[in-house]
Amino acid sequence: MKLSYLKNLLPIILIPLIHACGGGGSPEADTSLSVTVVVPSGIATASLPSGAVRVFVNKTGDAPVEMALSGSTATYTFTGLAASVSSVAQTYNVTISFDSAMYASNVTLAAGSSAITISSGDNSLVFPDTLLDLSIDTDSDARTNLDELVAGTNPFVPLCVLGDSGVAGQVGGCELGS
Numbered sequence: 001m002k003l004s005y006l007k008n009l010l011p012i013i014l015i016p017l018i019h020a021c022g023g024g025g026s027p028e029a030d031t032s033l034s035v036t037v038v039v040p041s042g043i044a045t046a047s048l049p050s051g052a053v054r055v056f057v058n059k060t061g062d063a064p065v066e067m068a069l070s071g072s073t074a075t076y077t078f079t080g081l082a083a084s085v086s087s088v089a090q091t092y093n094v095t096i097s098f099d100s101a102m103y104a105s106n107v108t109l110a111a112g113s114s115a116i117t118i119s120s121g122d123n124s125l126v127f128p129d130t131l132l133d134l135s136i137d138t139d140s141d142a143r144t145n146l147d148e149l150v151a152g153t154n155p156f157v158p159l160c161v162l163g164d165s166g167v168a169g170q171v172g173g174c175e176l177g178s
Contacts, residue, residue, distance in 0.1 A: 031120055033059070034077040037067065037096050037127040040110055042134055044072055048149050053109065054099050059092045067096075083120045091117040096127055100149060107155050109146045110134045 035057050043053055055074035056064035067074035082090050095113045099106035112132040116125045136145050141158035148155040 030079075031081045031083045031118060032077055032079045032122050033081055033092065033094075033116065033118055034075065034122065034124045035067070035094055035096075035127070036073055036075045036124065037112075037132075038129045039069070039072050039074065039098070040129040040132055040134055042146060043098055043109055046146060046150050048100060048102075052101070054101065054106075056097050056099060057094060059094050064095075064097065081118060083118050089117050089119075091115050094125055096132065098132070102149065103154060103156060107138070107145050107149060108136050109144075109149070111136060 037055060037057070039053075039055070046053075053069070055067040055069050057067050057074075057076045058064040059078060065076060067076040078092075081092070084090055093113060093115050096111065097108050098110040099108055101107075110132040112127055114125060114127065114131060116123065134144060134146060137143060138145055138155050139148075139158040143151075143153070143155075143159060145155040148159075153159055
């Protein structure tokens, strides 16, 4: 009878111990990915008329989250990631965007993307400013969104020049400017 009692008690004791030691087959909950991005000098030194520059990060399929911006860098740490699923290493695509909250929606000033295969424990990814595209031109008028914000023009409305006079003006959805 005592042997039968021990047989039934053993699984109750061992199963929680196996899971506590990581033998339960689930992904490691302490795997993290720290992302740091260097603010491009063009954005850091720009005199924007209003609206703060915000930095967002997202990883494969997630909604963007705002990064903590401090001086010339922004950081964010994703936690509870799986380093592997069914023994296949996990690769995450990380996207960065610099936005300014002006006009009716966010204006993207720069963007970049990088893939990283993570391992167990702490992982890090650093985006130097050279990986970021600052040539984003939402209204396709050959002036970047950043240049338009600095100049005080709307990056959602193309700038047009009227005739040979060189005078810029608002005609058919174009914005006055020089």
